[in-house]
Structures are given as C-alpha cells and as structure tokens.
Amino acid sequence: MRRLASALLAFGLLVALPTTAFAHDVLERTDPADGTSVTKLPESVVLTFSEAPLTIGAQVVVTGPKGAASSGAPTITGRDVTQAIAPDSPGGDYTVSYRITSDDGHPVTGTFSFHAAIGLDGSTAAAGATVHVKPVSSADDGQSSLLVPILLTIVGTVVLLGIGGFLVLRGRQADRA
Ligand SMILES: [Cu+2]
Known part of the structure; x- marks a missing residue:
C-alpha cells in the first residue's frame, strides 16, 4: 500500500x-487591435502575450497594400513583441502574421488584421477598402x-x-x- x-x-x-x-504563451492583445480601423498607420505593431516569449525564433510578418511591410526583425521586451513598419507604407488593409516560441518551447502562431486610413507615407487608403474581420486564427x-x-x-x-x-x-x- x-x-x-x-x-x-x-x-x-x-x-x-x-x-x-x-x-x-497566449496572445492577449495587439496594437492595433484585430479587426479595427486606425486613422494613421502606426510606426510599429505590438503583440502582447500572457508571458514573455523566448527571444529566439520570433517572426512577425506585416503585409500591406504594397506587399511586405515589415522593417527589420521584431524586438521582445518582456511580454511585448514589437515589429517596426516600413516608413514608405501606404494607407490600406494590413495583415500581421506572427510566430513566437512560447516559454514552454512550443511555437505559437496566428494572424490579425487592421485598416489604416492614412499611411506612413502620407497616402490615404484606396476607396472601397474594407476591414476584413476574421476570427483569431488557431494554428496549434x-x-x-x-x-x-x-x-x-x-x-x-x-x-x-x-x-x-x-x-x-x-x-x-x-x-x-
Ligand atoms: Cu505550450
């Protein structure tokens, strides 16, 4: 016994x-938030996770009306992963795909989208552009x-x-x- x-x-x-x-490490919030419209395209997007991701293997791909819009590699500060956006990016629809390494070693991936009326280059979004709200993707x-x-x-x-x-x-x- x-x-x-x-x-x-x-x-x-x-x-x-x-x-x-x-x-x-679960994605808690993003700036800009998923499915929202912002007046001016921010100089960077920020992804906040429930815990600090590992510094290795982080990837944030920003895609805009002209294609790839990421500038450099993402930086991790505590629970925040920040990705700079190229300064010549126009207004329009943006999609952000991310892949980070959770502190338990598992990869965490997902996508979110937002709309910017005015680009970093000062251009306004093309007429008829709409925000495509979609459910937060759940890879694994x-x-x-x-x-x-x-x-x-x-x-x-x-x-x-x-x-x-x-x-x-x-x-x-x-x-x-
Ligand atoms: Cu895990």
Whole structure:
C-alpha cells in the first residue's frame, strides 16, 4: 500500500509540475487591435502575450497594400513583441502574421488584421477598402490545447491531495497503535 502511495505521489508530481510551471504563451492583445480601423498607420505593431516569449525564433510578418511591410526583425521586451513598419507604407488593409516560441518551447502562431486610413507615407487608403474581420486564427493554439494541461493539472492536484490525506490518516493510525 505504501509503495502504491509513493508511485501515485510521483505520478501526481510529474503531471502537476510541468503544466503549471511552463504554460503556453497566449496572445492577449495587439496594437492595433484585430479587426479595427486606425486613422494613421502606426510606426510599429505590438503583440502582447500572457508571458514573455523566448527571444529566439520570433517572426512577425506585416503585409500591406504594397506587399511586405515589415522593417527589420521584431524586438521582445518582456511580454511585448514589437515589429517596426516600413516608413514608405501606404494607407490600406494590413495583415500581421506572427510566430513566437512560447516559454514552454512550443511555437505559437496566428494572424490579425487592421485598416489604416492614412499611411506612413502620407497616402490615404484606396476607396472601397474594407476591414476584413476574421476570427483569431488557431494554428496549434486554440482553447482545446489549453484544456488538456488544465485538466492534467486538476487531476494531478486531486491525486496529490488524496495521497496527502491518506498519508496523514495513516500517520494518525500509526501513532495510536
Ligand atoms: Cu505550450
């Protein structure tokens, strides 16, 4: 019985620890926000994640009316990933695709879009341009992938609590005997 308890305890620790210590870095917000219109195209876009992504392997691709509009590599400051936009970029529809390395080592990818009425080059968006609001893309990163670690953490915690209570009860019985 004691051996079974130790085995269960080890299993509980294995399941509970990694999932709580290393969670997926989820995109919390962007500037500009997905599906919004801004008057003037900003000089950079900012992606804020739930935790600080790793500095290696970050990619942010900004695409505008003239095609590629990123300027240089993205910079990571804490939870913020900032990507500069080329100064000759016109007004219009912009799409931002990102790929970062989560602090648990998993890649996190997605896309968001916004509309800028006036470009960094001073030009106004072509008539008839519309914002294409689309659901936040979920490459490997939907709610479902979050659910598994959460469930595992709950199971691990319940197992640990159960074993803790069992050991305490056994200890009391041993004291009485
Ligand atoms: Cu992950």
